[in-house]
Amino acid sequence: MAIYVYGATAQAKMTIDLLERLDIAVEGCIDKSLLLDSVLGYYVELNHQYDSEANYVLAIRNAGLRKRTFEDLSLRNFPVLVDPDAYVSKHTEVEAGTVIFAKAVLMPDVQIGQQVLIDSGAVIHSNTIIEDFVNIGANVHIGSNVLVGEGVEIGANSVVDNEVTLAPFTIIPPNSHISG
Structure with missing residues (x-):
């Protein structure tokens, strides 16, 4: 299983570290503002083309923003x-x-x-x-x-x-x- 990390802040760094501990391949990061071009060596995409077969994780600390983002992406795969x-x-x-x-x-x-x-x-x-x-x-x-x-x-x-x-x-x- 490979996964995209949605977010490019401190929460993304924690999530990437966890994915690496779990030996899950990180496809890259996705963010709506391109303040960074990479997070812990993973490329940050601004205009990601969503793949219905891909797995995603929301690395967004703010609960309201995480909810809005999830609703925008709700047809995606989000593993535990x-x-x-x-x-x-x-x-x-x-x-x-x-x-x-x-x-x-x-x-x-x-x-x-x-x-x-x-x-x-x-x-x-x-x-x-x-x-x-x-x-x-x-x-x-x-x-x-x-x-x-x-x-x-x-x-x-x-x-x-x-x-x-x-x-x-x-x-x-x-x-x-x-x-x-």
Whole structure:
């Protein structure tokens, strides 16, 4: 399998590094503004001709922009990417386009929507639902029985206690503690 990385920023660098760790060939990067001509040695295309057979990954940190881009490209193939140093329970559901980085832990009975970014060291406990286009920062801890609404962005080192619901497109600053 080969894959195109949509984006040319820091998130693209993290994603390329993950793809290389997974021994997945990177076809190149795609971006709407040509600020860079390459990312980690991979060519950045401004006017990409989409291939219905190709695989794509959205390396876009902003949840709203990632959602709009996904809707523009929705007929494409978006595989799930999981770092080999992450733990995802076999009883966890993960939808298309989600990217899970190193040292993340997803416990049993967790549901992860599509196009979710889960950064290194994040821990998500059982009976939790993470809706589409959510960003979970590095070292975030999410308790049990939590509902994280669509497009929520949880900053690094934050804690979300058990039994909490986060409304769609809420932005949680880094180092926050959210309780019910």
